Amino acid sequence: MTEEQTDMAPEPETDEDDAYALDPRTIAAILYAVDVQDREKLVELMEPLHAADIADMLEQMNAFDRMRLIKLYDKEFDGEILTELEDGIREEVIGILNPEVLAEAVRELDSDDVVDLLEDLEDPQKEAILEVLEDSDRVAVQQSLTYPEYSAGRLMQREVVMAPEHWNVGEAIDYMRATEDLPDQFYHIILVDPRLRPVGKVALGKLMSSRREVLLSSITDESFHIIPVTRYEGDVAYAFNQYHLISAPVVDETERLVGVITIDDAMAVLDEEAEEDILRLAGVGEESSLSDTVLQTTRQRFPWLAVNLATAILASLVIAQFEGAIAQVTALAVLMPIVASMGGNAGTQSLTVAVRALATRDLTGSNAFRVIRREAMVGLVNGGAFAVIMGIVGILWFGSPDLGYVIAIAMVINLVSAALAGIGIPILLERFGIDPALASGTFVTTVTDVVGFFAFLGLASVVLL
Amino acid sequence: MTEEQTDMAPEPETDEDDAYALDPRTIAAILYAVDVQDREKLVELMEPLHAADIADMLEQMNAFDRMRLIKLYDKEFDGEILTELEDGIREEVIGILNPEVLAEAVRELDSDDVVDLLEDLEDPQKEAILEVLEDSDRVAVQQSLTYPEYSAGRLMQREVVMAPEHWNVGEAIDYMRATEDLPDQFYHIILVDPRLRPVGKVALGKLMSSRREVLLSSITDESFHIIPVTRYEGDVAYAFNQYHLISAPVVDETERLVGVITIDDAMAVLDEEAEEDILRLAGVGEESSLSDTVLQTTRQRFPWLAVNLATAILASLVIAQFEGAIAQVTALAVLMPIVASMGGNAGTQSLTVAVRALATRDLTGSNAFRVIRREAMVGLVNGGAFAVIMGIVGILWFGSPDLGYVIAIAMVINLVSAALAGIGIPILLERFGIDPALASGTFVTTVTDVVGFFAFLGLASVVLL
Numbered sequence: 001m002t003e004e005q006t007d008m009a010p011e012p013e014t015d016e017d018d019a020y021a022l023d024p025r026t027i028a029a030i031l032y033a034v035d036v037q038d039r040e041k042l043v044e045l046m047e048p049l050h051a052a053d054i055a056d057m058l059e060q061m062n063a064f065d066r067m068r069l070i071k072l073y074d075k076e077f078d079g080e081i082l083t084e085l086e087d088g089i090r091e092e093v094i095g096i097l098n099p100e101v102l103a104e105a106v107r108e109l110d111s112d113d114v115v116d117l118l119e120d121l122e123d124p125q126k127e128a129i130l131e132v133l134e135d136s137d138r139v140a141v142q143q144s145l146t147y148p149e150y151s152a153g154r155l156m157q158r159e160v161v162m163a164p165e166h167w168n169v170g171e172a173i174d175y176m177r178a179t180e181d182l183p184d185q186f187y188h189i190i191l192v193d194p195r196l197r198p199v200g201k202v203a204l205g206k207l208m209s210s211r212r213e214v215l216l217s218s219i220t221d222e223s224f225h226i227i228p229v230t231r232y233e234g235d236v237a238y239a240f241n242q243y244h245l246i247s248a249p250v251v252d253e254t255e256r257l258v259g260v261i262t263i264d265d266a267m268a269v270l271d272e273e274a275e276e277d278i279l280r281l282a283g284v285g286e287e288s289s290l291s292d293t294v295l296q297t298t299r300q301r302f303p304w305l306a307v308n309l310a311t312a313i314l315a316s317l318v319i320a321q322f323e324g325a326i327a328q329v330t331a332l333a334v335l336m337p338i339v340a341s342m343g344g345n346a347g348t349q350s351l352t353v354a355v356r357a358l359a360t361r362d363l364t365g366s367n368a369f370r371v372i373r374r375e376a377m378v379g380l381v382n383g384g385a386f387a388v389i390m391g392i393v394g395i396l397w398f399g400s401p402d403l404g405y406v407i408a409i410a411m412v413i414n415l416v417s418a419a420l421a422g423i424g425i426p427i428l429l430e431r432f433g434i435d436p437a438l439a440s441g442t443f444v445t446t447v448t449d450v451v452g453f454f455a456f457l458g459l460a461s462v463v464l465l
Numbered sequence: 466m467t468e469e470q471t472d473m474a475p476e477p478e479t480d481e482d483d484a485y486a487l488d489p490r491t492i493a494a495i496l497y498a499v500d501v502q503d504r505e506k507l508v509e510l511m512e513p514l515h516a517a518d519i520a521d522m523l524e525q526m527n528a529f530d531r532m533r534l535i536k537l538y539d540k541e542f543d544g545e546i547l548t549e550l551e552d553g554i555r556e557e558v559i560g561i562l563n564p565e566v567l568a569e570a571v572r573e574l575d576s577d578d579v580v581d582l583l584e585d586l587e588d589p590q591k592e593a594i595l596e597v598l599e600d601s602d603r604v605a606v607q608q609s610l611t612y613p614e615y616s617a618g619r620l621m622q623r624e625v626v627m628a629p630e631h632w633n634v635g636e637a638i639d640y641m642r643a644t645e646d647l648p649d650q651f652y653h654i655i656l657v658d659p660r661l662r663p664v665g666k667v668a669l670g671k672l673m674s675s676r677r678e679v680l681l682s683s684i685t686d687e688s689f690h691i692i693p694v695t696r697y698e699g700d701v702a703y704a705f706n707q708y709h710l711i712s713a714p715v716v717d718e719t720e721r722l723v724g725v726i727t728i729d730d731a732m733a734v735l736d737e738e739a740e741e742d743i744l745r746l747a748g749v750g751e752e753s754s755l756s757d758t759v760l761q762t763t764r765q766r767f768p769w770l771a772v773n774l775a776t777a778i779l780a781s782l783v784i785a786q787f788e789g790a791i792a793q794v795t796a797l798a799v800l801m802p803i804v805a806s807m808g809g810n811a812g813t814q815s816l817t818v819a820v821r822a823l824a825t826r827d828l829t830g831s832n833a834f835r836v837i838r839r840e841a842m843v844g845l846v847n848g849g850a851f852a853v854i855m856g857i858v859g860i861l862w863f864g865s866p867d868l869g870y871v872i873a874i875a876m877v878i879n880l881v882s883a884a885l886a887g888i889g890i891p892i893l894l895e896r897f898g899i900d901p902a903l904a905s906g907t908f909v910t911t912v913t914d915v916v917g918f919f920a921f922l923g924l925a926s927v928v929l930l
Contacts (some may be wrong), residue, residue: 060831170850185670208638313858
């Protein structure tokens with residue numbers, strides 16, 4: 001893929017369609033080939049496509065087209081496509097594939113990709129796939145599946161290039177020349193002691209540029225991290241991102257080398273974690289996907305809305321205490337959602353900053369107090385600013401200075417509470433081992449609604465009646 | 466860092482403090498060393514720490530401790546720490562550092578790190594740093610700065626290991642042995658034609674395991690992507706993630722090789738982009754950081770709250786049309802926030818799914834219609850479910866079946882509008898080239914508030930009065 005650049009524009013290109021997405025004309029041509037059942041044309045059109053793009057295309061078509069395409073494409077179906085598909089669609093595709101084609105597709109894959117494929121499948125499909133593997137692969141896959149889900153053990157590849165710590169460059173190169181089945185992609189040689197414990201790693205580039213008699217132990221990378229096989233994958237991704245690792249050895253409970261994790265796997269996890277945070281913050285099940293059915297989607301979202309209903313009713317109970325005041329001054333009903341809404345928004349701001357800072361470990365015991373103080377101050381300053389604005393609006397709109405004062409004071413109270421709840425609740429949840437992205441939003445909105453309505457209507461009852 | 470694992474727990478470890486974060490005791494010891502001005506102890510404590518962890522620690526302390534630590538640490542200050550610091554703190558630290566220490570620290574860095582450091586600095590600091598660079602480095606850095614911000618040109622490293630396309634393995638290895646200053650980290654040799662246009666790449670691992678007489682062109686990687694120097698960095702990160710690239714050549718407008726981008730840089734960009742989306746969705750300036758001052762933070766958040774105020778007032782204007790109805794039936798004031806709140810939440814769910822699907826290019830012209838239809842159906846089903854629940858609540862609480870019907874119908878109307886707005890507005894904004902993460906939230910909440918209040922109060926006026 002090359003491209004003519006005619007000038008150095010001051011802004012970088014952002015035309016995403018042009019850049020990497022699938023060409024809609026190609027998709028149209030493929031669908032046409034499926035319609036007319038032209039297998040030769042279909043294969044010709046799909047041949048240049050990357051498995052990841054084919055997977056995206058399959059995800060984006062409707063189920064009927066997907067089935068017809070897969071049946072027509074048949075033997076050409078590549079195992080890589082399976083690993084790129086999202087869970088729901090993958091199960092569907094495995095069900096459609098001719099068993100022989102499936103067997104062939106799976107046999108092509110590396111053992112860690114097979115593991116990735118199997119973990120999300122139902123038992124009958126899982127059994128069927130394990131059966132078609134060669135014996136050695138099956139053992140490797142089953143071994144990996146004994147590690148806990150979301151652990152380094154599931155993420156690692158078992159093929160490792162290692163060398164005794166006392167070897168020199170020449171010995172390492174000769175060994176690699178003589179080895180038949182090196183992994184497709186590897187970037188470091190891991191040095192091990194006689195008990196197979198990793199003691200360092202040598203970058204291939206460094207190896208290449210060193211003389212044969214140089215000791216491997218004298219050219220190891222400065223930064224070296226060992227990952228226990230049970231380490232949570234999110235922590236693994238954090239370490240890769242924080243320390244700019246390219247690959248890292250994985251050890252079992254006896255500290256013996258059992259595999260290696262490479263940066264591309266860590267990158268995928270990092271991406272998933274950020275995605276999960278976004279979806280959880282919005283109250284969408286983090287497993288949700290665009291190809292879920294109406295029923296699946298409804299089921300994922302219902303519980304969050306139900307929790308929200310409960311908190312909304314709580315807020316309404318507060319309002320109900322002031323029905324008398326509202327009957328006398330209906331302007332209160334008009335203005336009260338403004339206070340609650342501003343509080344909700346300010347709370348969400350603080351909350352999001354807190355949740356992300358906790359996830360990226362920028363918010364710790366050392367700065368928590370300072371950050372809480374800062375948020376409270378921001379709430380106070382913004383609260384003050386909007387108090388003035390809303391005070392003026394209250395006076396101009398309803399001609400009542402008292403109403404202006406009331407809404408101004410309520411605004412300050414609610415924005416400060418919002419800030420404190422927004423930063424404090426995630427910190428508390430984290431302390432108790434609950435994912436703050438998952439639960440904070442509800443608590444924070446409850447606080448801002450209840451405080452907002454109570455402060456505004458309560459003050460109004462005292463001042464105006 | 467090794468660790469004893471005594472059993473294969475069914476759940477992976479999630480104790481993050483234990484895993485990779487800085488040990489609070491180390492931080493306390495460091496602060497104590499600064500307090501008593503014990504330079505020797507400070508250097509001893511900080512020696513084992515990774516630059517990224519030192520940067521995190523500096524970000525998390527207060528400004529006074531930070532200054533004292535840097536002054537005491539003095540000559541030991543490593544250039545890597547600067548590249549790891551976030552913008553605001555970095556400027557502050559550069560201002561504190563002794564000019565000679567700063568010069569030394571910057572001279573140690575690779576040219577792409579210097580570029581990264583310079584782009585966010587004010588002119589006087591920028592000039593000062595450019596001055597201390599060696600001539601060749603300065604030229605390289607200034608050249609990189611001519612590429613647009615956020616482009617591949619800013620992201621790439623200029624040091625590339627390349628070979629003529631007709632070389633064999635032996636020639637490549639001999640060339641690398643003979644070259645003095647190979648880059649610290651490289652994973653591929655890029656093959657170029659006589660006009661220096663990249664034509665393929667060979668993984669070092671593959672090179673290692675091939676015989677000397679094998680032609681490089683026969684062992685190139687299957688997947689090969691060329692990136693134009695003006696390509697937007699977000700698109701570069703997408704390509705790395707989508708196609709599992711480890712490194713990719715960058716070409717100028719004449720298609721000549723000018724640099725290479727590696728996966729760790731792409732990973733950093735991907736991380737930033739997800740972070741930006743999260744912060745924008747929450748109405749927090751995407752440049753915000755935990756170490757910003759109260760004033761900076763207030764200034765970032767004020768505009769978002771101001772926009773929210775405007776939309777809240779709009780919703781209040783709708784309520785004001787029904788003051789008469791509220792005066793007669795105050796239960797309307799009690800219940801109306803529930804309808805609006807449910808709509809807001811359902812809208813945010815649809816919106817977040819849409820924004821992320823657009824960012825990851827899972828939502829395209831091929832499936833937009835299907836996804837919109839699905840969201841509308843989900844809104845209808847959830848709306849129906851909550852209509853029943855709220856209808857019953859309305860009847861039980863206020864003893865009025867009519868009020869129950871009204872709130873039930875309003876709920877269905879608002880949840881369907883929320884779904885349509887949540888999915889439709891981001892798609893529209895994207896079409897017009899506006900970042901949906903930035904602007905959608907406001908529009909969607911405006912729709913759900915206005916529709917919610919109007920549907921509920923309007924129906925109530927017709928049915929109840």
